Amino acid sequence: MNKHYEQLLPYLERNHAYQAALALFSWDAETLAPISASEYTAKYVGILSEEAYHILICDEVKELLHKLSSKKEYDSLTVSEQAIVRLLQKEYDKMSCIPAKEYREFSELCAAAHPIYCRAKQTGKFEDFAPTLEKLIDYTRRFASYRAKNGESLYNILLNDYEEGFTTEVLDDFFSKVREAIVPLLKKVTEKNNTIDKSYNISFYPVDIQSGFCRFLSGYLGFDFNRGVIAESEHPFTTSLHNHDVRITNHYYSDNLESSMFSAIHETGHALYEMGVDDSITGTPAGSGISMGMHESQSRFYENMIGRSKDFWIPLFPKLKETYPEELEQVSLDDFIAGINKAEPGLIRTEADELTYPLHILIRYELEKDIFEGNCNIADLPKLWAKKYEEYLGVTPDNDGEGILQDIHWALASFGYFPSYAIGSAIAAQLYDYLAQRMPLSDYLKEGNLVPVREYLRDHIHKYGASYPTNELLKQVTGEEFNPDYYIRYLTEKYTTLYHL
Numbered sequence: 133m134n135k136h137y138e139q140l141l142p143y144l145e146r147n148h149a150y151q152a153a154l155a156l157f158s159w160d161a162e163t164l165a166p167i168s169a170s171e172y173t174a175k176y177v178g179i180l181s182e183e184a185y186h187i188l189i190c191d192e193v194k195e196l197l198h199k200l201s202s203k204k205e206y207d208s209l210t211v212s213e214q215a216i217v218r219l220l221q222k223e224y225d226k227m228s229c230i231p232a233k234e235y236r237e238f239s240e241l242c243a244a245a246h247p248i249y250c251r252a253k254q255t256g257k258f259e260d261f262a263p264t265l266e267k268l269i270d271y272t273r274r275f276a277s278y279r280a281k282n283g284e285s286l287y288n289i290l291l292n293d294y295e296e297g298f299t300t301e302v303l304d305d306f307f308s309k310v311r312e313a314i315v316p317l318l319k320k321v322t323e324k325n326n327t328i329d330k331s332y333n334i335s336f337y338p339v340d341i342q343s344g345f346c347r348f349l350s351g352y353l354g355f356d357f358n359r360g361v362i363a364e365s366e367h368p369f370t371t372s373l374h375n376h377d378v379r380i381t382n383h384y385y386s387d388n389l390e391s392s393m394f395s396a397i398h399e400t401g402h403a404l405y406e407m408g409v410d411d412s413i414t415g416t417p418a419g420s421g422i423s424m425g426m427h428e429s430q431s432r433f434y435e436n437m438i439g440r441s442k443d444f445w446i447p448l449f450p451k452l453k454e455t456y457p458e459e460l461e462q463v464s465l466d467d468f469i470a471g472i473n474k475a476e477p478g479l480i481r482t483e484a485d486e487l488t489y490p491l492h493i494l495i496r497y498e499l500e501k502d503i504f505e506g507n508c509n510i511a512d513l514p515k516l517w518a519k520k521y522e523e524y525l526g527v528t529p530d531n532d533g534e535g536i537l538q539d540i541h542w543a544l545a546s547f548g549y550f551p552s553y554a555i556g557s558a559i560a561a562q563l564y565d566y567l568a569q570r571m572p573l574s575d576y577l578k579e580g581n582l583v584p585v586r587e588y589l590r591d592h593i594h595k596y597g598a599s600y601p602t603n604e605l606l607k608q609v610t611g612e613e614f615n616p617d618y619y620i621r622y623l624t625e626k627y628t629t630l631y632h633l
């Protein structure tokens with residue numbers, strides 16, 4: 133092993149120990165911690181975060197990274213070691229260019245922004261949050277400008293933090309395809325929406341029975357209960373301490389059958405990614421999924437391409453009917469498949485179906501781009517939001533709470549994050565198209581055999597963690613870089629068939 137790389141390892145390990153503790157605190161806060169714990173916990177989380185920061189952002193690490201960046205040393209490293217050095221350097225550059233005083237002020241602003249945002253969302257008044265949002269945007273812009281090289285656009289810098297290589301040029305092309313194909317398709321679907329009846333979904337489904345069925349579903353997909361646990365939280369999520377401790381949550385609504393089942397499948401998709409990371413890189417900067425978009429591609433692949441297909445439910449539907457014999461007595465497999473795929477325009481992103489989902493993201497992308505390219509006033513955002521919702525989805529929010537304030541991302545200064553959700557769906561479609569050609573996917577699903585798909589994804593994607601950038605990995609797997617055409621074709625074919633258009 134390279135001598136300088138070896139010297140770097142203890143820093144990585146110490147940092148990861150703090151990161152794992154922080155992940156555990158955050159998991160606990162969402163699942164089991166008593167309500168009164170939060171104030172004290174926040175203090176300890178602050179201390180741990182600062183310690184973790186100083187372990188990596190220090191002269192010793194800087195010096196080691198510098199030595200490892202020379203061509204001779206870099207070339208002597210393995211692929212995953214190179215990735216670890218690259219990712220660490222990226223994080224280092226990002227953090228170290230911000231003056232400590234400004235970073236502290238920014239952290240304080242973020243902490244203060246949270247309750248202001250929550251109140252504004254509750255009362256539905258954007259103007260109460262607008263001055264804070266403006267400050268968050270100013271800081272984000274300033275921090276990005278410290279990293280901008282040769283007139284690089286600030287929004288591209290932000291996008292690059294979530295998805296390397298997915299610039300506005302790539303995304304403009306992607307989202308214009310979404311807009312041109314999906315907006316007219318949704319209009320046709322909406323006109324025929326009364327043809328699908330899914331009233332069965334709203335009945336009484338006891339929470340403990342739902343939880344048992346969801347646990348079964350996760351295991352069916354390959355969730356390893358020796359390496360993972362499932363708990364309940366307000367919003368479902370996945371977190372990973374390392375590849376032998378991956379945790380997912382779910383939320384059960386007693387009057388909704390679908391919600392928890394598809395959350396279980398979605399989060400299991402995330403969990404399989406984290407559980408599949410190779411032991412040799414877990415606990416390092418390369419020991420987790422490469423990006424938000426790639427992660428979402430795994431969860432959505434399982435949730436939508438697999439989990440909403442008829443093939444998947446052929447062996448499972450009898451068990452579902454046995455679980456809820458009265459509620460589903462009159463429901464056939466075809467009724468159920470139509471029901472779980474029904475598309476309806478709505479106001480809320482997190483409740484959106486597969487067809488309308490990318491339009492919610494398109495709107496956020498267009499607005500973020502306008503904000504960071506200086507093309508709009510913050511005060512005008514709700515008006516622009518409403519106009520786009522009317523144009524693309526045919527719905528208008530009654531207040532800002534169900535409009536521009538519905539997502540917490542901007543209140544956390546997470547600008548440039550949204551596109552990765554749609555990128556994930558598009559990558560999922562690309563992978564699905566490839567896998568369906570490569571193996572008898574449909575037969576496997578009908579037989580209830582999920583092993584070949586899981587092993588394929590583990591051996592070609594999961595085990596590498598963050599060793600390769602998204603596009604490089606995609607090319608290795610499918611022979612092609614990101615190509616949104618598969619996604620557009622997938623949605624068009626699926627909904628044209630479902631609605632007999």
Ligand SMILES: [Zn+2]
Binds near residue numbers: 402428
């Ligand atoms: Zn997800």
